[in-house]
Amino acid sequence: MRASASIADSISKYLCLLALSAATPTHAQTIVHTAAQTDTAPKYQSANGAIVGICVDIDRALERVAPGLRFAGDQDWIPASRVDAELTAGRLDSACAISKTAPRLESLYFIEPPLFSADYVLIARADDAVAIHGWNDVLALHEAGVVLVDHGFGPAPRLRSLGVTVDDGALGVKSNLLKLRAGRARFYFHRVLGLNEEMKKSGMAGEFRILPLVMDVQPFYLVFGRHVAPDTLEQARRGVEQLGASGELKRILRKWGDRAASGAAP
Template sequence: MLPMMKPCALLLAACLLLPAAARAEPVVLRVAAQEGTEPKFIADGKDHIIGLCVDIFRAIERIDPGLVFVGDQQWMPLIRAYHEVAVQQRDALCGVQRTEEREQRYVYLDPPLFAIHYMLLARAGDEVAIRDWDDVRKLGKDGVVLGNRGYATTDFLIAQGGLQIDASATSPAMNVQKLVAGRGRFFLHRAPGLARLIASAGATGKVRILPTVMSTAQLYMVMGRHIDPAVVARVRGAVEQMEKSGELARLLKKWD
């Protein structure tokens, strides 16, 4: 007959039988709710934030319970959120467009989370028809395009060449108001989320979305370069599972 094990020995034996991931402390990844990025992050009342990226964080936690995202209930200006990941004060960003400068600062995780479409907004009474960027260039000083400081859209506008650009605003809502006030002919922003942005800026019926898609881009989950590669691989694996199962597509449809 085997000798009876003491309670402490039984507990130790049970712990040793658990997978290593279950015994380990959860990995906490610091994020923030980026202001002006609907539908990635949306104010739901005074103290609650919802949206596509919040759902993506929760889905990753469900797939890998050893990962915990914190900070998605804290608003932060987009530029600051990017900076804090670069200086190791935050750990991850959801929904980031690829640029050469950002490639040097962050680790991009394939596959992409979702695609966005860049559209031009104009005032409701402006009957201008735009088929491509040449149509905008031909307008000269009458074709000022509003962009946001620190956003990838502004880099994209500059790359087109020959455009009249005003990128002094720090938020999309501010640019919608500038457009209504006639301080620009167009505002370039991305869908999904345009209708929600217009409504939240109090501009429903005052601006319209032009039908031409000016460009399409993929948005990714990115991690700070200070994050352990093993943790990066776990997040990447969860994103891959979401893409293969169709969950990413379902979430995008939910918030479109």
């Protein structure tokens, strides 16, 4: 009886170990710490008590094609203007849909190919008959050609390099439309992606018009802090490449009503 009990106990332990082994992933997952960026809809936006959007869908899609990665934190808000500092300090590992600037190129890793590209336009007051055919027309307005840009976002340095007078003191569509309505600038420069919806939410859409000319096209990237391991970067690169090749990035953009993106990278 004792021998039988011992054999049964050994078999039971073996089966338990076998079950644990089967339940353990062959490759341990790397947790990639990220965050939802405020005032960036439809990259991130609230819906039914959760944070949803283009970037949340991209995170989940990357987890499917790169099972060694798990993105954590996209259900927690952080001011968009703090993202660069958090990445540089190592408190965040990654951020979604970030444009290139000279300082960012020095402090962050940009994953190629880009996630998508988006058109940028100028918004003017509805009663302003100004016609713009290019940046030279804006420059010709001199002090009457101030352009509002969201605080902490990539376009400001680029516009300044063109000689444009930029006011980037406010963040968010509503805040900048209020400044534009008050006459504190002539234009507001913003990506078309999500613009109509944000203007409607502001309650002031009828007071402004979107000028028809596309003033710029900017690619947006998945980025990582310089502290992140090369293997993680390579997994992310392969994942983004696969999502682009399969058409999944384009599908995600279409889902969120993107009429202005130039399309996911091939």
